Amino acid sequence: MKEEIKKDLLELFCHMSASARGCVEEPKLYGPLRMIDSMEKMIQLLEKRGLADDFLKEEKEKIKEGKYLVMRDREAFVKFLDELVMDFTKKLKES
Amino acid sequence: MTDLLERIAGRRSIRSFTDREIEGDRIRKLIEAAIYAPSGGNIQAWNVVVLQGAGNIERIKAASPGLLGNPSALIIFCADKRRAYELGGELGRDTLSIMDIAIAAQNICLEATDLGLGSCMIRSFNQNAVRELLELPEAMSPELIISLGYPLDIPEPPPRRSVEDTIYYWDKVKSR
Numbered sequence: 001m002k003e004e005i006k007k008d009l010l011e012l013f014c015h016m017s018a019s020a021r022g023c024v025e026e027p028k029l030y031g032p033l034r035m036i037d038s039m040e041k042m043i044q045l046l047e048k049r050g051l052a053d054d055f056l057k058e059e060k061e062k063i064k065e066g067k068y069l070v071m072r073d074r075e076a077f078v079k080f081l082d083e084l085v086m087d088f089t090k091k092l093k094e095s
Numbered sequence: 096m097t098d099l100l101e102r103i104a105g106r107r108s109i110r111s112f113t114d115r116e117i118e119g120d121r122i123r124k125l126i127e128a129a130i131y132a133p134s135g136g137n138i139q140a141w142n143v144v145v146l147q148g149a150g151n152i153e154r155i156k157a158a159s160p161g162l163l164g165n166p167s168a169l170i171i172f173c174a175d176k177r178r179a180y181e182l183g184g185e186l187g188r189d190t191l192s193i194m195d196i197a198i199a200a201q202n203i204c205l206e207a208t209d210l211g212l213g214s215c216m217i218r219s220f221n222q223n224a225v226r227e228l229l230e231l232p233e234a235m236s237p238e239l240i241i242s243l244g245y246p247l248d249i250p251e252p253p254p255r256r257s258v259e260d261t262i263y264y265w266d267k268v269k270s271r
Contacts, residue, residue, distance in 0.1 A: 014157035018221040022160055026219060034160050067163075068110070072253045 008024060008045050032081055033070045036063050055091055059084070100229065106204055107252065110164035111214025112244025116147065121210055125243075128206035129199035135191030140179035141199065144171040144229055144237075154228050159240060161219025169228055170203060171225070172196045177206035177224045177234040196238050213246030 019034035043060040046052040052060070062084065069077035122145055129143070145167040146152050155169060158164045162169075179192035200216055207214040217240040225237045 006171065011157040014224065015160060018158045018159040018224055019217055022219050030160075030219070037160065037163070068250070071108075072251075 005049075012038070012041055012045065015043065029074065029077065030068050032077075034051070035066055036067055036081070039063060040067070057085060062087075102205060102208060104252075106212050107209045107249055108215040108248045109244070109249065110215055110242075111246065111248040112167060112213060114165075115167065115245045117212065117243060117245070121212065122147075122168060122170075122243075124210065125203045125206050125212075128202040132195065132202045133198040134195045134198075136183050136187060138179060138182045138191065139195065140175045140182070140187065140192045140259055141196050142173050142175055142235065144173060144231075145169070146171070155220075155225060155240070158218030158224035158228060159217060161217040162240060162242055164215070164242065165244070166215075167244040168242075170241045170243065171229070171237055172200060172239040172241070173231060173235045174238050175234060176236055182237055192259070193238060200239050200241055207241075207243060211245070212243055213249070215242045216240070217242060227229075 001091075016038050019038065023031045023034060040060055040063040041057050043052055043063075047057060047060070062080075066077070066080035066084070068081055126143060126145075130139075134140075146155060147167065152166065152169055155171070156207065165263040174192040174196060176188050176192065183191050204214040204216065218238075220237070220240055222237050224233075225240075226235070229237065
């Protein structure tokens, strides 16, 4: 179990560091894309271990759908990010 | 016979795949499509790495932020910089080898569409990390990844510029 967590985290950190390096040269909007993609991966990691609640599962699905907007509709992508921020902010306020 | 332009227009970047494995003969056919692509000076300075094992794909995914979804195979194009330089000089090494890969990759994606497969070209990956994971020699430079699988979801076509918009000029000659 411990080894599996370690492996999953290594994959995540590899993804995040490669994303950070890529953002130096990639289009500006790829920065937000990489961040929410990392969020999705983190939620997946929690889900795999039964640690994600319904809210996180819903947000993961929302990210999975919404992230591709970056490739076809900039305005819609930004709106989707705004909604995501509010989802997490409201949840934080409730907690 | 289907119109070639229709096939070209019908190709999509697919990022959502079923679990179905791609048969080996189909992968071979894709690579065959690639070798018929034009090559600057006919130098053909590229090789491919094919990955079908889930563990290997996951590792490459970790170093490739642009590799989204769950492909069942990857074809990784590597430029053989030594061959490109020996046969094509600096132009061959720095430009033609990359152009050759781009053209060959398009052939793969079109053949994939024809075979009912989904594909996506990816350049957002860390070249050093992928080279390290694949244990490639220094002269072999990973340049482009094609993710492949049987499509689960085919997205709507993204907006394209019109033909008119892309033509800077057509046979415009200044009269003296």
